[in-house]
Amino acid sequence: MSLLSVRNLVIDYAKTRALDGADLEVAQGETVGLVGESGSGKSTLGSAVGRLLSRAAQRTDGEVVVAGEPVFDLPPDRLRHLRKRHLGFVFQDPIASLDPTMRVGAQLRLVLGRGGDVGFHLARVRLDDPRVTRAYPHQLSGGMAQRVAIAMAMATSPELLVADEPTAALDSQVREEVSNMVFSLAADAGTSILWLSHDLPAVARRCDRVAVMYGGRVVESGPAREVLGRPAHPYTAALAGASPAAAAHGARLEPVPGRPPVLTGPAPGCAFAPRCPFAVERCEHERPEPVKVRDQHVLCHRAEELAERGVHGEPVVHPEVTA
Numbered sequence: 001m002s003l004l005s006v007r008n009l010v011i012d013y014a015k016t017r018a019l020d021g022a023d024l025e026v027a028q029g030e031t032v033g034l035v036g037e038s039g040s041g042k043s044t045l046g047s048a049v050g051r052l053l054s055r056a057a058q059r060t061d062g063e064v065v066v067a068g069e070p071v072f073d074l075p076p077d078r079l080r081h082l083r084k085r086h087l088g089f090v091f092q093d094p095i096a097s098l099d100p101t102m103r104v105g106a107q108l109r110l111v112l113g114r115g116g117d118v119g120f121h122l123a124r125v126r127l128d129d130p131r132v133t134r135a136y137p138h139q140l141s142g143g144m145a146q147r148v149a150i151a152m153a154m155a156t157s158p159e160l161l162v163a164d165e166p167t168a169a170l171d172s173q174v175r176e177e178v179s180n181m182v183f184s185l186a187a188d189a190g191t192s193i194l195w196l197s198h199d200l201p202a203v204a205r206r207c208d209r210v211a212v213m214y215g216g217r218v219v220e221s222g223p224a225r226e227v228l229g230r231p232a233h234p235y236t237a238a239l240a241g242a243s244p245a246a247a248a249h250g251a252r253l254e255p256v257p258g259r260p261p262v263l264t265g266p267a268p269g270c271a272f273a274p275r276c277p278f279a280v281e282r283c284e285h286e287r288p289e290p291v292k293v294r295d296q297h298v299l300c301h302r303a304e305e306l307a308e309r310g311v312h313g314e315p316v317v318h319p320e321v322t323a
């Protein structure tokens with residue numbers, strides 16, 4: 001059974017449709033990267049996992065199930081219990097995620113409860129200096145504050161950690177170190193990770209699986225290396241082609257041409273159709289349902305056909321032909 005199951009989730013912010021029927025599964029102990037262009041719905045999906053959406057957001061359809069509990073249908077006490085026992089969150093801006101009026105040690109003690117060892121949890125994120133315990137959040141560097149936020153999120157050994165671009169606001173020298181910290185603490189605790197990111201090479205390196213979002217839906221998911229190395233959805237191919245890692249392997253660095261959609265209701269067909277080099281008439285007015293291509297789940301009418309000839313248009317050489 002999945003630890004996290006998001007099914008056909010539709011979230012609206014007034015007239016903007018942020019999620020348009022998103023599906024996502026995260027298994028126990030698994031690390032999943034959630035990627036996609038700005039505005040594709042990553043943060044909305046990540047926040048929905050803990051029902052931490054802004055007041056403007058409305059769930060129009062679908063469900064989120066964490067450890068068997070339907071997140072959007074829980075009474076407040078059960079929701080609090082679920083967040084506390086099963087979930088941890090780390091966001092992009094560490095200072096904003098801490099209470100500016102409370103010393104670091106006091107905040108951590110609040111999470112740990114009586115008998116919790118603040119020093120131990122700070123040492124785990126390599127903040128051994130006792131001055132950190134007595135500091136207020138604004139007295140810390142961004143990297144230190146994010147480590148405090150990570151210590152707090154991981155203090156209760158949650159089953160699932162949702163990390164929404166936790167290193168995006170940090171100096172490049174400390175990004176790698178902070179990412180390492182999250183992944184090693186999670187591995188020690190058996191915590192699953194949902195890692196929201198724009199950094200495709202890092203996701204390919206660190207995550208077991210990847211889910212690619214476009215227009216508020218997960219359009220491709222599967223093993224990270226497969227999805228990013230041999231994409232089955234034309235959007236993933238375009239995104240992976242636009243990534244510097246692909247450029248390093250000799251591919252041309254080109255941005256995905258055109259602009260992502262801003263939806264005001266359900267997309268009538270495939271939201272990527274206007275930018276897709278493979279779009280046919282059907283793509284404009286028929287919503288794609290998931291199909292399986294190799295180890296990937298793909299929302300594309302032409303996925304199976306493209307798998308035969310290659311999503312980039314090159315002919316695929318079958319192993320039995322070359323053997």
Ligand SMILES: Nc1ncnc2c1ncn2[C@@H]1O[C@H](COP(=O)(O)OP(=O)(O)OP(=O)(O)O)[C@@H](O)[C@H]1O
Pocket residue numbers: 013016017018036037038039040041042043044045054056262
């Ligand atoms: N609080 C809000 N009020 C109104 N619209 C919002 C709000 N939050 C997000 N949106 C809209 O919902 C859509 C999805 O946004 P979201 O922040 O989930 O995308 P994202 O993939 O996390 O983007 P980024 O990569 O920039 O963080 C966008 O069109 C965005 O403008």
Ligand SMILES: [Mg+2]
Pocket residue numbers: 042043044164
């Ligand atoms: Mg975001």
